[in-house]
Amino acid sequence: MQRNLPYNDYRLKIYLTPPLDEALFFNYNLFMEVTPLVPHSFCYGVAKAIELAEKAIEENKGKKVYLIGNLVHNEIVMDSLKKKGLIAISEKENDLYEFLQTLPPQSVIVFSAHGHCESFDEIASNKKFKIYDATCSxxxxxxxxxxxxxxxxxxxxxxxxxxxxxxxxxxxxxxxxxxxxxxxxxxxxxxxxxxxxxxxxxxxxxxxxxxxxxxxxxxxxxxxxxxxxxCLATEIRQRSIEKVDDSCDLIVILGSQTSNNSLELYELAVRLFGKNKKVIMALDKNELEKFDLGGYKKASLASGASTAPKTFDEAYKYLLSI
Ligand code: SF4
Incomplete structure (x- = not known):
């Protein structure tokens, strides 16, 4: 059945619960019990950045749209934006300042959610770039x-x-x-x-x-x-890790190794619970499948702020099925 639940809309700022019907269905089974920690999936800043990047593509059809630095630190999200036509220039593989200097005047560029160096603005203004600035508030x-x-x-x-x-x-x-x-x-x-x-x-x-x-x-x-x-998104996610139920024996953090807020969640969970609970980090369901999670009964599922709602859903359903 096609769902149209609000929690699947990443433009909503906070993702609270899994679909109720599925949660009820699985709770009556003898599968793993899974508690999604809230909020999860995209934070406000990431949702807005993606929206702006999509707007840049839409408003500049037929032109090259350059994304300066990873818009968000998540490979799945970045791949999907690239498929929509964005040309992503990663800060890991490029000197972004030098790259901007090579662009012709009036190029279309999107600045990432994490901010950008002052000198980039100077080049952008000199070359009259059309700018979409996704810097989070x-x-x-x-x-x-x-x-x-x-x-x-x-x-x-x-x-x-x-x-x-x-x-x-x-x-x-x-x-x-x-x-x-x-x-x-x-x-x-x-x-x-x-x-x-x-x-x-x-x-x-x-x-x-x-x-x-x-x-x-x-x-x-x-x-x-x-x-x-x-930021608030980081603070409340970290607090929700601190409150993980004593009875759970598995904590799963969904996020990319390139995402600082996801790594911080993982490290916090290891520090607080690493001695008596299994703590793992995975990008998505496919990575989760590589872990042997057969013996665990009760999991808490958290995500970094750049994990897509769809990725969270898939991982959640997978855990419920174990
Ligand atoms: S600063 Fe916080 S709210 Fe803004 S994009 Fe980063 S994680 Fe999200």
Whole structure:
């Protein structure tokens, strides 16, 4: 039967439950019990970014539409956008600045949800590119805080992941007034310890990571102004992992290895429950099938913010059938 349930519409901002009829059907069977953690599937920012990319294709038929950086960190979503005609230029394989310089004037470009370096705007304006900017409002808020601080000649320490496009966008605002702390990569700020520092973070970090960086900053800087804010989508998903039912013996995180918020969910689940529950991460149902999950009775299913609702549905139904 063809479904037309609202939860299958990714443009809705929060995905709450699986289809009720299927949940009831399977609960009467002796299969694995599966609890979808809410919210799941696309977050508001990702849904909007996809919508904007599709609009760019629609409004520029017959023209090349370039996606600068991965719009969202999920291979399935990216493949589907490429099939619709987007030319994706990944930040992993390309120097995006150099690539933009090679484009002819008035090219059509889509900027990713994670933000982009300041210098890209300069090229875009010089070459009169037609821009579709999918930068998420949470990312924009943090970037605009940094810009204001730089205008006031204040120092900002950015808690982030070295090389992540959102982090690079933040650091590009000023090489003198914005410095990174990424303890995992061994990167620390060099501002003099008697100077006041603002502290802000990448939107998709875990609270634990932020707190570790804060401890370092507290012990090295006398005057600081902490405004570090994760985005709401990241925060509530991490909270739902923290509340996983004691009786469950399996936690599944659906998401791409390239997605920071999915990886953070996985690492959080391992830290909290790794000793007494099996915790796995998979891109989709096909990857899930590679795990031997036969002995597990009760699963919690979570997803990162760039996992499509369809991917979530398929994984959910697969787990229910085990
Ligand atoms: S994960 Fe957060 S910052 Fe990233 S697109 Fe979604 S809402 Fe925006």
């Amino acid at each position: 949470f990312v924009k808020e943090n970037l605009s805080f940094i810009k204001d601080a730089v205008k006031k000649n204040e120092n900002t320490i950015y808690i982030g992941k070295k090389g992540h496009i959102e982090c690079e966008a933040a650091l590009s605002i000023s090489h003198q007034k914005v410095e990174l702390i990424d303890k995992k990569s061994g990167v620390y700020p060099t501002f003099p310890c008697d100077e006041m520092v603002n502290v802000i973070c990448q939107t998709t970090l875990s609270l634990e990571e932020i707190n570790k960086a804060k401890d370092y900053i507290n012990s090295h800087y006398h005057k600081h102004n902490f405004v570090a804010q994760r």
